[in-house]
Amino acid sequence: xxxxxxxxxxxxxxxxxxxxxxxxxxxxxxxxxxxxxxxxxxxxxxxxxxxxxxxxxxxxxxxxxxxxxxxxxxxxxxxxxxxxxxxxxxxxxxxxxxxxxxxxxxxxxxxxxxxxxxxxxxxxxxxxxxxxxxxxxxxxxxxxxxxxxxxxxxxxxxxxxxxxxxxxxxxxxxxxxxxxxxxxxxxxxxxxxxxxxxxxxxxxxxxxxxxxxxxxxxxxxxxxxxxxxxxxxxxxxxxxxxxxxxxxxxxxxxxxxxxxxxxxxxxxxxxxxxxxxxxxxxxxxxxxxxxxxxxxxxxxxxxxxxxxxxxxxxxxxxxxxxxxxxxxxxxxxxxxxxxxxxxxxxxxxxxxxxxxxxxxxxxxxxxxxxxxxxxxxxxxxxxxxxxxxxxxxxxxxxxxxxxxxxxxxxxxxxxxxxxxxxxxxxxxxxxxxxxxxxxxxxxxxx
Numbered sequence: 001x002x003x004x005x006x007x008x009x010x011x012x013x014x015x016x017x018x019x020x021x022x023x024x025x026x027x028x029x030x031x032x033x034x035x036x037x038x039x040x041x042x043x044x045x046x047x048x049x050x051x052x053x054x055x056x057x058x059x060x061x062x063x064x065x066x067x068x069x070x071x072x073x074x075x076x077x078x079x080x081x082x083x084x085x086x087x088x089x090x091x092x093x094x095x096x097x098x099x100x101x102x103x104x105x106x107x108x109x110x111x112x113x114x115x116x117x118x119x120x121x122x123x124x125x126x127x128x129x130x131x132x133x134x135x136x137x138x139x140x141x142x143x144x145x146x147x148x149x150x151x152x153x154x155x156x157x158x159x160x161x162x163x164x165x166x167x168x169x170x171x172x173x174x175x176x177x178x179x180x181x182x183x184x185x186x187x188x189x190x191x192x193x194x195x196x197x198x199x200x201x202x203x204x205x206x207x208x209x210x211x212x213x214x215x216x217x218x219x220x221x222x223x224x225x226x227x228x229x230x231x232x233x234x235x236x237x238x239x240x241x242x243x244x245x246x247x248x249x250x251x252x253x254x255x256x257x258x259x260x261x262x263x264x265x266x267x268x269x270x271x272x273x274x275x276x277x278x279x280x281x282x283x284x285x286x287x288x289x290x291x292x293x294x295x296x297x298x299x300x301x302x303x304x305x306x307x308x309x310x311x312x313x314x315x316x317x318x319x320x321x322x323x324x325x326x327x328x329x330x331x332x333x334x335x336x337x338x339x340x341x342x343x344x345x346x347x348x349x350x351x352x353x354x355x356x357x358x359x360x361x362x363x364x365x366x367x368x369x370x371x372x373x374x375x376x377x378x379x380x381x382x383x384x385x386x387x388x389x390x391x392x393x394x395x396x397x398x399x400x401x402x403x404x405x406x407x408x409x410x411x412x413x414x415x416x417x418x419x420x421x422x423x424x425x426x427x428x429x430x431x432x433x434x435x436x437x438x439x440x441x442x443x444x445x446x
Contacts, residue, residue: 156440161208163236164225171225176439178239180205181262185242186235187281188410190254193417196410197261199426203408204234206269206279209439213276270427271437272302279431282403283410284315286385289430290357290405295373303406304432305356310415311401318411320382321398329395330366332378338366349388349395357405359385373404407431 161179163172183204184197192200208227210216217223219232229236246255270277278300285308292303312318330337338348352362352369360372372384383401390396403409408430416426428434 156438156444158440159209159212159443161212161227162225164220164228165238166228166230169221172238174239176205176208177262177266179208179236181239181258182236182242183208183234184262185239185246185258186229186237190246190251190258192410192414194257194261195417195421195423195426196414197258198265198423199408199413199417200281200410201262201265202268202270202423202427203279203281205265205267205439206276207234209269209442210276210278212443265423267439269437269439269442270431270434272434274437276437276439276442277302277431277434278407280404280407281410281430282405282407284318284383284402285311285405285409285412286318286358286383286401287312288357288405289407289409290355290359292406294355294357294359294361295404295406302431302434306430306432308409308412308415308430310418311409311411314415314418315402315411317382317402319398319400320402321396322381324379324395324397326390326393326395329379332380333365333368333370333375335366335368357385359383359405 159176160173161176163174163179163182164170165172180201184201187204188197188200190197211226211233217226220226220228227233227236242258243255246252270279280303287307287309289304289306289308291305292298292300326338348366350364351360352364353360355361355372360375362369362371363375364370365375370378375381376384376386379397381397381399383399383403384405385401386397386399388395388397408427412430413426416429417423421429424436
């Protein structure tokens with residue numbers, strides 16, 4: 001704090017005959033801008049001195065008194081001035097007094113505030129968002145090893161299939177997917193829905209992969225091929241032949257759909273306990289599929305009877321009637337004649353039992369017992385579910401469905417596809433408890 005200083009000029013007593021300069025007047029006090037100071041003239045005491053000029057002492061004293069003024073400062077007024085000046089100089093400076101000093105600092109502060117507020121505004125939760133607390137992990141101090149980068153999927157070479165062409169007696173060696181294309185073209189109508197064609201492609205691929213994995217060449221002449229092109233295995237037509245024939249018939253769209261079905265189901269096979277299944281299929285069911293043991297004598301867990309109601313309304317050959325002479329039936333069954341007892345009561349054909357798939361399991365003909373699949377094969381019937389009616393020497397036999405009845409019904413698959421089911425759903429319906437695998441991976445070690 002600064003002190004208020006008052007500078008007071010006190011004039012010296014002039015010698016007689018001298019004039020006092022005007023600058024020595026007490027007006028010098030105003031230079032410090034202090035409050036007016038009360039000055040009083042103090043009469044001097046008479047001085048006894050002699051004058052060299054012989055003037056009397058009293059006269060000199062009077063003259064001196066007229067020119068000499070001694071300032072007297074009133075202390076009370078000085079204290080008030082000092083306090084006022086101390087308050088003035090001791091007060092803190094206001095920002096507005098010198099704006100050039102605080103404006104840069106204020107600008108920097110504003111920029112820093114904006115830099116901090118903008119990220120907060122961006123991450124501030126909206127009304128529709130809820131703030132989720134960050135859980136504190138108990139093992140926060142534990143250093144974890146980063147997860148490994150996923151490996152690049154391994155690709156396997158496409159297997160080859162050797163097909164014995166029965167018409168020419170030659171063998172064709174071609175890629176697996178080309179073989180599947182030829183089988184689907186021969187086994188299923190191209191007019192079927194895409195998902196049904198895809199299901200057929202997976203079934204055909206699974207059938208041949210199972211044989212390739214087991215190195216099974218049964219049913220092939222001289223064992224020089226993996227499979228034949230007949231119903232003994234799977235009917236097959238070379239893809240080039242199919243393409244040219246269908247193009248000639250104006251079925252270019254069907255050919256494209258067939259290729260799409262094979263392409264979209266590429267390399268997929270059905271598996272059970274890690275192995276390719278016996279993917280049997282047939283044309284038309286009688287409303288149900290069959291248990292494998294009722295047709296082939298051996299139980300297979302994934303070849304079990306399921307319902308197939310679509311065939312009855314879709315398949316054109318669901319119900320068919322054929323006529324045979326009684327003698328023709330006996331001949332095909334290797335029977336000599338009908339016993340006399342059977343001729344009298346007219347019951348020389350009788351059903352003994354049926355399967356879970358509603359087909360004939362056992363029946364008696366002319367006193368001999370046969371199973372349903374056997375009668376179907378010997379008489380050349382379309383199905384092992386049939387009924388008959390004797391009119392004189394003629395027998396009218398009506399069959400229901402077409403095929404052995406084990407596995408997937410092709411017309412049933414098309415019915416499911418029309419209802420919007422996928423190929424995977426179709427296959428899981430007809431093959432109980434199956435999974436799916438990769439053909440090329442399964443055959444990579446072969």
